[in-house]
Amino acid sequence: MIESVVSLRLALVGNPNCGKTALFNQLTGGRQKVANYAGVTVERKEGRFSGPSGRTFQLIDLPGAYSLEAASPDEVITRDVCLGHFPGETAPDAIVCVADATNLRLHLRFVLEVRRLGRPMVLALNMMDAARKRGIDIDVAKLEAALGIPVVETVAVRRGGAAALAARLDGELPPAVLVDASSDLHAEVRAMLADAVSMPRRTAEIDDALDRFVLHPLLGLGVLAVIMFLIFQAVFSWAEPLMEGIEAAVGMIGTWVGSGLASMPMLQSLVVDGIFAGVGGVLVFLPQILILFLFILALEESGYLPRAAFLLDRLMLKAGLTGRSFIPLLSSFACAIPGIMATRSIQDPRDRLTTILIAPLMTCSARLPVYALLIAAFIPNQKVAGMFNLQGIVLFTLYVAGIVSALAVAWVIKLIRRDKSEHALLMELPSYRIPHPRDIAIGLWERANIFLKRVGGIILSLTIILWFLSTFPGAPEGATEPAINYSFAGMLGRWLHVLFEPIGFNWQISIALVPGLAAREVAVSSLATVYALSGHEEGLQAIVAAQWSMATAFSLLAWYVFAPMCLSTLATVRRETNSWRQVWIMAGYLFALAYIASFLTYQITRAFSA
Amino acid sequence: MSTQWLQTLLVAVIVSTSAVLAMRHVAPGPFRLCQSSIARLLGQSRRSAVLRAFGRWLQPLEARQGGCGSGLGCSSCGGCGTSSATKAVESIPLKVPSPPLQRH
Ligand SMILES: Nc1nc2c(ncn2[C@@H]2O[C@H](COP(=O)(O)OP(=O)(O)OP(=O)(O)O)[C@@H](O)[C@H]2O)c(=O)[nH]1
Ligand SMILES: [Mg+2]
Numbered sequence: 196m197i198e199s200v201v202s203l204r205l206a207l208v209g210n211p212n213c214g215k216t217a218l219f220n221q222l223t224g225g226r227q228k229v230a231n232y233a234g235v236t237v238e239r240k241e242g243r244f245s246g247p248s249g250r251t252f253q254l255i256d257l258p259g260a261y262s263l264e265a266a267s268p269d270e271v272i273t274r275d276v277c278l279g280h281f282p283g284e285t286a287p288d289a290i291v292c293v294a295d296a297t298n299l300r301l302h303l304r305f306v307l308e309v310r311r312l313g314r315p316m317v318l319a320l321n322m323m324d325a326a327r328k329r330g331i332d333i334d335v336a337k338l339e340a341a342l343g344i345p346v347v348e349t350v351a352v353r354r355g356g357a358a359a360l361a362a363r364l365d366g367e368l369p370p371a372v373l374v375d376a377s378s379d380l381h382a383e384v385r386a387m388l389a390d391a392v393s394m395p396r397r398t399a400e401i402d403d404a405l406d407r408f409v410l411h412p413l414l415g416l417g418v419l420a421v422i423m424f425l426i427f428q429a430v431f432s433w434a435e436p437l438m439e440g441i442e443a444a445v446g447m448i449g450t451w452v453g454s455g456l457a458s459m460p461m462l463q464s465l466v467v468d469g470i471f472a473g474v475g476g477v478l479v480f481l482p483q484i485l486i487l488f489l490f491i492l493a494l495e496e497s498g499y500l501p502r503a504a505f506l507l508d509r510l511m512l513k514a515g516l517t518g519r520s521f522i523p524l525l526s527s528f529a530c531a532i533p534g535i536m537a538t539r540s541i542q543d544p545r546d547r548l549t550t551i552l553i554a555p556l557m558t559c560s561a562r563l564p565v566y567a568l569l570i571a572a573f574i575p576n577q578k579v580a581g582m583f584n585l586q587g588i589v590l591f592t593l594y595v596a597g598i599v600s601a602l603a604v605a606w607v608i609k610l611i612r613r614d615k616s617e618h619a620l621l622m623e624l625p626s627y628r629i630p631h632p633r634d635i636a637i638g639l640w641e642r643a644n645i646f647l648k649r650v651g652g653i654i655l656s657l658t659i660i661l662w663f664l665s666t667f668p669g670a671p672e673g674a675t676e677p678a679i680n681y682s683f684a685g686m687l688g689r690w691l692h693v694l695f696e697p698i699g700f701n702w703q704i705s706i707a708l709v710p711g712l713a714a715r716e717v718a719v720s721s722l723a724t725v726y727a728l729s730g731h732e733e734g735l736q737a738i739v740a741a742q743w744s745m746a747t748a749f750s751l752l753a754w755y756v757f758a759p760m761c762l763s764t765l766a767t768v769r770r771e772t773n774s775w776r777q778v779w780i781m782a783g784y785l786f787a788l789a790y791i792a793s794f795l796t797y798q799i800t801r802a803f804s805a
Numbered sequence: 806m807s808t809q810w811l812q813t814l815l816v817a818v819i820v821s822t823s824a825v826l827a828m829r830h831v832a833p834g835p836f837r838l839c840q841s842s843i844a845r846l847l848g849q850s851r852r853s854a855v856l857r858a859f860g861r862w863l864q865p866l867e868a869r870q871g872g873c874g875s876g877l878g879c880s881s882c883g884g885c886g887t888s889s890a891t892k893a894v895e896s897i898p899l900k901v902p903s904p905p906l907q908r909h
Pocket of ligand 2: 215216217228235236257258259
């Protein structure tokens with residue numbers, strides 16, 4: 196393909212949460228993450244679009260910033276790109292400043308600050324739909340005259356809502372306005388607003404009404420607890436029929452393919468015991484993961500999350516964190532990697548480091564298969580108090596255990612660190628928004644894709660390697676035990692077993708932990724493969740229920756609350772902190788906690804069940 | 806007997822492909838290094854045209870490299886920070902104030 200020549204490089208700049216990324220996606224057809232809170236975008240992203248005349252533009256999406264005097268690492272990126280200090284790149288040819296039309300009092304200040312850079316500039320007045328609904332009336336011509344730059348109305352979430360902007364950018368841009376850099380920005384904003392904007396009230400009525408509940412110190416916490424609880428109930432009770440369907444389908448195809456390979460027993464074993472038993476064992480958890488994400492996506496778009504952060508700020512302060520850490524930690528429920536990236540929006544480097552160190556304690560979605568397998572095998576599927584699913588309650592408890600230990604670790608870090616200064620939480624509370632079903636569907640589709648790619652990529656390849664290690668070398672002449680006991684994996688498992696015996700892991704678990712380092716779900720597929728090779732015909736859940744003691748199962752659950760094993764997370768920590776020391780500290784403390792927790796769980800459960 | 810051979814060949818191909826893929830996931834840095842040195846070796850002018858073409862194909866695609874320390878990672882971050890972005894981040898002058906609690 197011939198690269199079309201870029202005629203202009205444009206950067207999207209504006210306050211957080213004004214819809215820059217939504218505009219970026221709308222113009223370039225990109226799929227960057229959009230959500231209703233400040234600090235979603237934390238890095239520079241690039242895309243292209245063509246204007247009506249066919250000219251090609253390069254568009255750069257940037258993290259939101261409150262000011263060019265950057266305070267947090269993500270703001271530094273925005274500042275550097277605007278000033279042309281970003282490594283390996285000149286300043287953009289023109290700046291597309293984005294402002295939320297419903298919040299001009301705050302956003303215009305930044306527009307004026309950017310105008311001082313003296314670059315060609317266009318103002319996109321975004322969220323015009325919301326502004327109209329609220330009766331906010333903006334005289335665009337007057338605003339344009341006052342600012343001296345073109346002003347275009349946009350609705351980034353509506354199809355074609357950015358067409359006017361694209362057309363304006365495609366035309367001739369007026370040269371930069373030169374302004375007096377010493378003027379009082381606040382006074383200027385006030386004057387412009389008085390002249391060009393009429394606003395019936397500062398906030399939306401519905402937001403105020405909802406906030407009276409949601410931000411109430413007691414009621415609010417109740418609302419939060421109920422929401423979280425319902426999510427985990429849904430994960431178990433809605434997913435069941437879908438999971439059974441997938442399991443049956445995988446089983447059927449496996450049998451069919453296996454019978455076709457009857458003449459090649461080794462290949463048959465690879466396909467049936469390795470690929471179908473192993474990978475199929477992980478694939479069944481797709482519905483549960485999607486249900487979890489359904490809720491996460493809806494919450495992200497609703498505008499509720501910053502409010503939850505606000506509510507929990509008190510509690511988090513006691514533990515040595517701030518409400519700012521809430522959203523990075525919540526993102527870690529998906530995966531610790533985006534969570535650690537999201538800490539770039541935290542200004543204080545020590546708060547940021549603490550948040551990075553505890554992010555892996557949030558239960559990432561890769562752990563869900565392990566939890567779900569063990570819960571389904573050992574916790575009876577019954578109702579508590581006539582309506583709550585017991586398995587869902589246990590899952591909820593495990594997530595809470597992760598959160599509580601994260602707070603405890605943060606508290607210890609606070610004790611250790613010398614500087615005890617605290618920062619007040621200053622956070623923007625966005626308007627509530629009803630999530631678009633279409634956006635949620637796209638988000639879920641993407642999550643499904645990510646999961647399936649993982650299953651077909653790293654999980655599949657590790658499972659095949661494990662099959663190989665569990666099959667070779669074969670059993671010697673006159674062997675009495677199953678062949679797998681003589682294999683590489685069998686030997687390795689037995690060595691590791693020495694280390695893990697005190698916490699109740701058998702050698703099969705010990706061996707499954709190793710590939711689990713690269714992707715946690717592989718622990719499940721590995722167990723499935725190892726047991727299938729040992730001659731077990733049933734599903735993994737049935738095998739586990741029959742072969743393991745309750746104490747072993749609980750011990751493994753406790754292990755996975757801490758689960759120090761994720762190489763990708765450690766690599767991200769290395770990159771974001773630029774230090775091996777933090778990597779070692781993190782891996783070390785997680786391993787120690789996991790071991791201690793499993794040891795206690797195992798010994799206590801055994802004492803009780805004896 | 807030929808089924809036996811075919812079987813061994815298939816298993817060997819599947820297992821070694823998996824090993825390469827897993828390597829790429831677990832240690833992307835060393836993997837790329839390895840990949841480019843093999844590509845360079847094959848690209849030498851005394852090699853046959855086929856080998857050289859293979860070497861060109863093997864050359865790592867810089868453009869495709871996404872951050873995240875793990876291509877497939879948990880990647881709700883697609884391709885996170887390029888290394889230069891990260892470097893820019895390390896040197897942050899600290900300033901405290903941020904905007905007041907705002908509702909709109
Ligand atoms: N009603 C309405 N909502 C919008 C519009 N544009 C964006 N949004 C919503 O505003 C929220 C923020 O959008 P983003 O695109 O993530 O904002 P951003 O400026 O990239 O935010 P940061 O990356 O955090 O700086 C999301 O909930 C969007 O759905 C619009 O024109 N109208
Ligand atoms: Mg954004």
